[in-house]
Amino acid sequence: MIRFEKVTKAYPGPGKPALDSVTVEVEKGEFVFLVGASGSGKSTALRLILRETRPSDGRVYVAGKEINRLAGWKVPRLRRQIGTVFQDFRLLNTKSVGENVAFAMQVTGHSRKEIRRAVPETLEMVGLQGKASRMPDELSGGEQQRVAIARAVVNEPMILIADEPTGNLDPATSNDIMTLLERINAETDMTVVMATHDESIVDRYRKRVIELHQGRLVRDEAGGGYGGRPTTTPQGV
């Protein structure tokens, strides 16, 4: 579903590349934790998947497309295959819960009939049934993140990118969100890539862990914990 082949991403200016010859593959339906300290290259990896940037070297394949070669006008179509969730929720505060979720469908050209069917179903799936008319600022942090998840999955993407989705939440709420993401992964076979700093979650859920350190892949471990020993030998070492 996602494949990095010797991907290097260097930004202008001096210093090490953000990603340095990373090769990794994530299969359809997998749930993967992407871990690493700040500046390790996690965000760059996610931006590459979303085709917000292109690699300086190597190849990135997402949903069968090589993003290096993808023409600009085809990028929206690629992004419809990817749902995204952020630490800061990024909800539109002038729109209700239902409108926030519907927004993702409206702007991608879905009919009103489809929207009327899909939005309540998705809200129910994330546990927000009956809250469609509430405004985001009337909700708790956990509920707001559920709205963001609903918006990310309402178009039934193949991949869900979650960038620190529990970063602003207390441990109990983080656990609820994790449970929700795990359920979505299991029920829909959606590939989930979750970047996180949350040790307890990584340790508890024991999913595949991909660890980056200074732009290099230092660990790719199935069922690993947050602070495991490097299991891959970085290229060139």
Add this chain to the structure above:
Amino acid sequence: MRHLLTELRQGLARNVSMHIAVVLTLFVSLTLAGVGVLSQREADKTVEYLGNELQITVWLCKADDDRPGCLGLVTDQQQRQVERTLEESPDVRAAEYVPQDEAYRLAQGLFDAELFEGGEDAPLQVADFRASYRVTPQQPDEIEGITSAVQGLEGVSYLSDQREELQPVYQIIDYLKFGSLGFAAALLLAALLLVANTVRLAALARRKEIGIMRLVGASGLYISLPFLAEALFMALLGVVLSGGALAALMQFGIVEGVSQQLQFLPWVGWPDYLFTLAVIGITGPLLTVLPTLLLTRKYSKV
């Protein structure tokens, strides 16, 4: 469509003062540009009309002529020489001889009758008039060849060029044309920059929304559409206001105004107004849509 209309309403309400500024600037600049276009067409009409009638008059010497080239009444030989010179000149299309008595008769129709009454004591006599050739040039703008050929011939008193008399009319039209087009250019630039600023502000106000649209896979065109609709709406208002102002100028300034007072000149009419309306109808939307397209491409780049 519903989404677009909602976005348009919200976008216009979001920054009312800026939108009013854009519409007013567009209104004034398009009106001035329209005045410039109308002036250009007026100039074309005037030149076309007067240019066809433009004639150089070659005045021949009269008996008591005190012009430097005259030694008394023009002789038949001198007159034939002038006529031959005009006939042989490639710059002359036609030359019509107006003898002294004909000039006298024409003057009777233009001036007070008193001047011609009293027989031999009348203030104006046939001898007071000069015979002349009315010369129509091949090209209204090119008379140097004719003047240089005729000037200085014996029996020629002087040459007169009607265009010298019409110079002030052309000058006023030129001032109007270049003045209005100059101001219009400055104001159109101001309108362009105002539109750019409005788009920038609107994009800033909607940056979160645009960010989400990009992430969920909205196309660049879809993201740009509300901005384009706003730009077109402002342009439309500017064009309507400007078209109204120009129509008022046509009706009260020209049709019921100067064209009644200065009937010897041809004046621009409603077909010219329609042409001008088409020019501003195209310029207005271009002025708002082009910067909007360029800037939204930047802000909505996927």
